[in-house]
Amino acid sequence: xPEGHTVHxxxxxxxxxxxxxxxxxxxxQGRFADGARVLDGRPVVAxxxxxxxxxxxxxxxxxxxxxxxxRWSVASSWLRVHLGLYGxxxxxxxxxxxxxxxxxxxxxxxPRLRRSVRVGEGESxxxxxxxxxxxxxxxxxxxxxxEQTVADLRGPSACELLTADEVRLxxxxxxxxxxxxxxxxxxxxxxxxxRARRVAVGQLLMDQSVVSGIGNIYRAELLFRAELDxxxxxxxxxxxxxGTLWDDWAVLLEDGITTGVMLTRADLAEGDRxxxxxxxxxxxxxxxxxxxxxxxxxxxxxxxxxxxxxLYRCPACQR
DNA sequence: AAAACATGCAGAA
DNA sequence: TCTGCCTGTTTTG
Numbered sequence: 001x002p003e004g005h006t007v008h009x010x011x012x013x014x015x016x017x018x019x020x021x022x023x024x025x026x027x028x029q030g031r032f033a034d035g036a037r038v039l040d041g042r043p044v045v046a047x048x049x050x051x052x053x054x055x056x057x058x059x060x061x062x063x064x065x066x067x068x069x070x071r072w073s074v075a076s077s078w079l080r081v082h083l084g085l086y087g088x089x090x091x092x093x094x095x096x097x098x099x100x101x102x103x104x105x106x107x108x109x110x111p112r113l114r115r116s117v118r119v120g121e122g123e124s125x126x127x128x129x130x131x132x133x134x135x136x137x138x139x140x141x142x143x144x145x146x147e148q149t150v151a152d153l154r155g156p157s158a159c160e161l162l163t164a165d166e167v168r169l170x171x172x173x174x175x176x177x178x179x180x181x182x183x184x185x186x187x188x189x190x191x192x193x194x195r196a197r198r199v200a201v202g203q204l205l206m207d208q209s210v211v212s213g214i215g216n217i218y219r220a221e222l223l224f225r226a227e228l229d230x231x232x233x234x235x236x237x238x239x240x241x242x243g244t245l246w247d248d249w250a251v252l253l254e255d256g257i258t259t260g261v262m263l264t265r266a267d268l269a270e271g272d273r274x275x276x277x278x279x280x281x282x283x284x285x286x287x288x289x290x291x292x293x294x295x296x297x298x299x300x301x302x303x304x305x306x307x308x309x310x311l312y313r314c315p316a317c318q319r
Numbered sequence: 320a321a322a323a324c325a326t327g328c329a330g331a332a
Numbered sequence: 333t334c335t336g337c338c339t340g341t342t343t344t345g
Contacts, residue, residue: 003326052327085327086339139339155339157327208328215326262326287326308333309327323343332334 002083002119004213005256007049008179009098010089010119012257014047014056014151016096021146023058028136028143028152035161036142038077044144045075051177051212054081055167056144072164072171079142080167084157089119092134094148099258119260177212178250179257191242194234201237202230203307205245213253220287220312221264222248229318230311267295286312 002010025039039058046057048071057075068074081087095117133150136143142153153159162170175193176186193210194201204210205219214222223230226245228237256262263276263283276282285295290303290312299316 006326082327084338085325086337087327088339141338157329157338206327217326219326321343321345324341325339327338329337330335 002052002087003215003218003256003262004049004051004177004179005253005260005262006119007052007054007083007213008253008257009260010054011047011049012098013089013091013095013119014044014054016098017091017094017149018044018056018144018146018151019047020044024143024145026143026145028140032142032159035079035159038161039079042077044146046071049177050171050180051174051208052082052215053170053174054083055079055162056081070168072167075164078162078164078167080158080160080162080170081142081153081156082158084155087156088154090137090152090154091117091119092150092152093132098260173209175207175209175211178246179213179253182250187243187246190246191239194237194242194245195239197234199234200231200306201228201234201245202311202313204234206307206309211246211249214249216309216311217262217284217287218249218252218264221262221284222252223318224286224314225264225266227317227319230306230313265295286314288312 021044022041023039023044024041025036027033027036042058042060044056045059048055056079058077058079059074060076072078133145136152139154140152141156141159144151176189178186190211194204197204199207202219202223205214205222206216220230222245225248226241228241228245252262252264259277261277261283263273264287265276265283265285267285268276268282272282286301289301291300293299294301294314294317297314297316299314301312302315303310303312305311
């Protein structure tokens with residue numbers, strides 16, 4: 001159940017611990033057996049996240065990176081993974097610290113051995129005392145293994161092999177991702193996409209062709225932080241307000257990538273912020289708080305369906 | 320033990 | 333708007 005920050009962290013994990021190595025690729029579960037055979041024994045040359053898509057690039061041969069017209073040219077095959085609602089990567093073995101502010105992996109410093117991290121539904125440290133590499137547990141669709149690190153994929157909604165051209169097409173259709181492109185043009189593209197449509201802004205924020213990476217939690221929290229009613233039609237959202245949504249998404253995304261935690265409350269003092277990093281119940285202002293008092297005005301938080309998903313909002317603060 | 324639920328999305332109707 | 337799919341965890345009976 002990842003939103004964009006999670007997928008960027010996964011891409012970074014691949015960059016740090018898998019890229020540059022020859023990978024043994026298998027499908028313990030069997031459902032990706034053909035694809036695994038194609039990739040097995042080839043070098044991993046790149047990993048990128050675009051919104052909620054993860055792309056892992058495999059080269060035909062080791063080393064010898066050719067001068068490339070774009071980032072997708074460096075690989076001859078790309079593994080595209082989308083985690084959907086249930087997907088997760090379990091990492092075992094050598095796991096380099098992802099960021100200086102990382103709280104999810106535990107202590108900083110040298111790469112750790114025999115440490116496992118599940119990245120997907122939140123992030124947690126798994127006990128891993130057995131031999132390396134560990135036997136696959138449960139339904140492992142794909143295992144990408146190097147000498148020192150094992151990445152197990154489970155429950156993805158998409159797992160397929162693409163050519164560079166197919167990746168380019170997919171990426172061109174995706175909405176802007178502020179972690180990849182923080183330019184004024186990307187911001188403008190988002191603002192215009194919102195204001196071009198009558199659809200509720202709450203729905204547009206989760207539309208991956210409007211903006212990449214936002215899911216149900218960030219959606220609810222971004223709109224609360226902007227004090228904006230999710231049911232406001234996109235075309236009536238002032239350009240300045242839409243711009244603020246983009247800027248705030250960029251901030252929350254970077255923070256989520258750094259810490260591995262979706263901490264979206266603006267009202268926390270530093271001490272409470274530290275506590276919230278380890279206590280999920282303290283992280284959100286409206287998400288998952290139906291019936292409980294709004295942290296800003298004490299009115300009961302409302303939950304209602306929007307396009308089949310649960311939408312949380314404060315009926316008093318958000319207009 | 321069974322059911323409900325979850326940070327998602329594609330495809331059909 | 334609805335259904336189906338993917339897997340694991342939590343809640344209910």
